[in-house]
C-alpha cells in the first residue's frame with residue numbers, strides 16, 4: 001500500500017519514511033502542503049496520507065477540508081500529525097475531515113497499530129466499491145445471455161428516443177424473434193434451448209454496429225436499437241442479423257439446431273415525445289407480419305419514415 005508523508009521537517013520525514021518502508025509500505029514524500037495537495041490530486045494518489053499539521057503552503061487541516069469538499073471517487077484516509085496537544089486542536093482537525101490523529105513525537109508502536117486500522121478501512125471500502133459495481137452490472141444484464149435485460153434496454157430506448165427527438169435524427173428499432181422456439185425446446189430439451197438463446201444473443205451482439213444496442217426483450221425476443229438510422233438502414237441491419245442466424249446451425253454438445261429469426265423493423269424521426277412508445281409497437285406489428293409471411297424474413301413497419 002502507498003502512503004503519502006507530508007512534513008516540512010526533513011528529519012521527521014526521513015525517520016517516518018524509513019520506518020514505514022521497514023513495515024512494508026511504499027512511501028511518497030511531500031515537503032510542504034502545496035506539494036502534498038498536488039500529489040493527492042494527481043493520477044493514482046496514495047490511499048492513505050499522513051499530514052503534518054503545520055506546513056508552508058497548506059496546513060494539514062486545510063488539505064483535509066479541500067479533499068473532503070471534492071467528493072472524490074476513492075476515499076483518502078487522512079492521519080494528522082502534530083506537536084499540538086491541545087484537545088481543541090484535535091477536535092478542529094477531526095472536524096476538517098481527518099480520520100485519525102497522532103501526536104509528535106510519534107510513538108512508532110502506536111502509529112503502526114493505527115496504520116493497520118486505516119489500511120483495513122481502505123480495504124473494506126475497495127470491497128464495497130467492487131461489490132456495488134458488480135451489483136450494478138448484474139442489475140442491467142440478462143442472467144442467461146449476458147446481454148442487456150429488458151429493463152436496461154428499455155432505459156436505453158428511452159434515452160435514445162429522447163435524444164433523437166432533440167436532435168431531429170431517425171431512430172430504428174428491430175424486434176427479433178426466434179422462429180419456432182417452443183419446438184426447439186420440445187424437441188431438444190431446455191438446456192439446448194438455453195444454448196440457442198445464448199448463441200443467438202452473441203451472434204446479434206457481434207453483428208450490430210458499436211453504437212447499436214441489443215437486449216433480451218422477452219423469452220426468445222430481442223430488441224435492437226439503432227440510433228441515427230432510418231428504415232433503409234434498419235432493414236439492412238435486420239437482413240444481416242437474419243442471415244447471420246440462418247447461415248450456420250447452433251451446435252451444442254448434444255444437438256445441431258438450425259435456427260432462424262423473424263424481424264420487424266420500425267424507424268422514424270419523432271415529432272414529439274408522445275410518439276416514443278408507438279415505435280416499439282410498430283416494430284412488434286411488423287414482426288407479426290414477418291411471421292405470417294413465412295418466418296426467416298424481415299418486415300418493415302408501414303408507418304416508418306419513408307426512405
Ligand SMILES: [Mg+2]
Pocket residue numbers: 007008009052053054055
Ligand atoms: Mg511542520
